Amino acid sequence: MDLLLLSNSSSDAGYLVHAHDAITELAAGRKTACFVPFAGVTRDWDTYETLVSDALSPIGIAVRSLHHAGDADAARRLIGTAELIVVGGGNTFRLLQCLRERGLLAPIAACVRKGGARYIGWSAGANLACPTICTTNDMPVANPGGLDALGLVPFQINPHYFNVVVPGFRGETRDQRLAEFTTLHPETPVLGLPEGNWVRVRDEHLDLGGPHTSRWFLDTDVLDVQPGPLPLPR
Amino acid sequence: MDLLLLSNSSSDAGYLVHAHDAITELAAGRKTACFVPFAGVTRDWDTYETLVSDALSPIGIAVRSLHHAGDADAARRLIGTAELIVVGGGNTFRLLQCLRERGLLAPIAACVRKGGARYIGWSAGANLACPTICTTNDMPVANPGGLDALGLVPFQINPHYFNVVVPGFRGETRDQRLAEFTTLHPETPVLGLPEGNWVRVRDEHLDLGGPHTSRWFLDTDVLDVQPGPLPLPR
Numbered sequence: 001m002d003l004l005l006l007s008n009s010s011s012d013a014g015y016l017v018h019a020h021d022a023i024t025e026l027a028a029g030r031k032t033a034c035f036v037p038f039a040g041v042t043r044d045w046d047t048y049e050t051l052v053s054d055a056l057s058p059i060g061i062a063v064r065s066l067h068h069a070g071d072a073d074a075a076r077r078l079i080g081t082a083e084l085i086v087v088g089g090g091n092t093f094r095l096l097q098c099l100r101e102r103g104l105l106a107p108i109a110a111c112v113r114k115g116g117a118r119y120i121g122w123s124a125g126a127n128l129a130c131p132t133i134c135t136t137n138d139m140p141v142a143n144p145g146g147l148d149a150l151g152l153v154p155f156q157i158n159p160h161y162f163n164v165v166v167p168g169f170r171g172e173t174r175d176q177r178l179a180e181f182t183t184l185h186p187e188t189p190v191l192g193l194p195e196g197n198w199v200r201v202r203d204e205h206l207d208l209g210g211p212h213t214s215r216w217f218l219d220t221d222v223l224d225v226q227p228g229p230l231p232l233p234r
Numbered sequence: 235m236d237l238l239l240l241s242n243s244s245s246d247a248g249y250l251v252h253a254h255d256a257i258t259e260l261a262a263g264r265k266t267a268c269f270v271p272f273a274g275v276t277r278d279w280d281t282y283e284t285l286v287s288d289a290l291s292p293i294g295i296a297v298r299s300l301h302h303a304g305d306a307d308a309a310r311r312l313i314g315t316a317e318l319i320v321v322g323g324g325n326t327f328r329l330l331q332c333l334r335e336r337g338l339l340a341p342i343a344a345c346v347r348k349g350g351a352r353y354i355g356w357s358a359g360a361n362l363a364c365p366t367i368c369t370t371n372d373m374p375v376a377n378p379g380g381l382d383a384l385g386l387v388p389f390q391i392n393p394h395y396f397n398v399v400v401p402g403f404r405g406e407t408r409d410q411r412l413a414e415f416t417t418l419h420p421e422t423p424v425l426g427l428p429e430g431n432w433v434r435v436r437d438e439h440l441d442l443g444g445p446h447t448s449r450w451f452l453d454t455d456v457l458d459v460q461p462g463p464l465p466l467p468r
Binding site for chain 1: 242243244245275276325327328357367368369370371372373374375376377380381393394396398400402403404405406410411412413414415417418419429
């Protein structure tokens with residue numbers, strides 16, 4: 001099982017440019033990708049496909065979006081034959097809603113677990129690979145019919161991680177929100193993944209990539225970790 | 235039907251102090267309140283009750299928290315006889331989960347609609363009065379069993395509203411998140427309520443209170459509004 005779970009897509013160098021090397025390594029010569037555009041809400045799915053296609057063609061990967069499949073059966077066939085499954089960011093609730101309604105969660109999980117397809121996801125697409133979407137930053141603008149997700153990794157990711165305190169803001173900080181999660185789910189660690197970072201998953205083995213320190217949120221503790229091998233805490 | 239829906243609880247002057255006058259007007263001589271503490275996650279419910287009790291005793295309101303009810307039947311009886319129902323902030327998903335599990339949503343809605351109790355809510359407690367919790371800022375740390383809420387007002391509230399762009403953050407801004415909502419639900423206006431502001435509801439009549447301009451988010455437009463009478467847009 002091979003996954004690349006990125007915090008974010010855009011960078012100063014251009015869309016997904018910061019991840020070109022990591023994507024090339026993950027792809028390992030695979031030339032075609034099935035793109036999942038369903039997290040796009042204000043960005044329509046054709047436009048989203050073009051954006052991702054333009055971003056991956058310089059590294060030799062051709063993109064075809066899943067929304068072109070005529071129906072759910074056709075979508076399942078596309079997933080079943082995919083070399084790479086690429087899940088874009090946007091709204092995590094909408095992404096999960098669309099996949100659940102079409103019956104595509106189990107086929108994607110099975111295909112990636114069997115090694116038939118390698119998985120790339122950023123932001124909402126990284127949340128989707130986790131046991132649940134309970135650590136997304138997104139607004140619940142659509143009902144996903146439950147918060148359980150693909151469960152490909154045994155931990156949660158919080159993408160776009162920072163703990164900036166906005167002056168005058170009296171809501172919860174990011175760390176307070178994540179402490180709410182660990183209070184209710186002390187058994188599940190959460191990885192706060194700053195902009196520019198990612199996790200490379202090879203079966204049980206994890207590596208943290210990117211320029212920044214990341215942070216594990218545990219039951220009653222936090223643990224800062226540097227890029228490199230990333231053992232699951234405890 | 236009388237409601238006071240506040241963006242936030244804390245202020246430089248102290249907890250709920252900025253809302254003392256508005257709460258006194260809403261209470262109109264009522265001396266007891268049934269407090270709903272279930273949005274508290276990292277703050278335990280006894281502590282939360284004490285905080286709110288200490289905040290409301292200077293204006294002559296005695297607080298008793300709903301979590302002391304022995305079971306759901308006892309909780310429904312407390313709601314049925316309440317003069318004021320006060321719903322505190324915290325995590326909106328956890329609040330909705332606890333109320334739905336205990337079968338308390340319909341009793342609260344019925345009691346407020348009939349005028350038996352007046353309703354005060356801040357942050358998560360303001361979200362709860364809306365048709366759904368789809369415009370909360372909170373993290374989905376608990377499964378609420380659906381996003382539909384009390385539906386006491388025909389619009390959505392986004393509490394703690396601002397549109398600050400945090401340097402380096404590559405996720406969605408608040409306005410982008412709210413545009414996702416209006417894209418999927420063009421029929422439902424959203425009121426972005428800055429810190430320190432509130433809405434006073436008297437049946438169909440709305441007034442915006444507090445020091446700041448607020449913002450309606452509509453299908454494809456926004457509309458800034460000043461404190462005072464607040465007609466529903468369109």
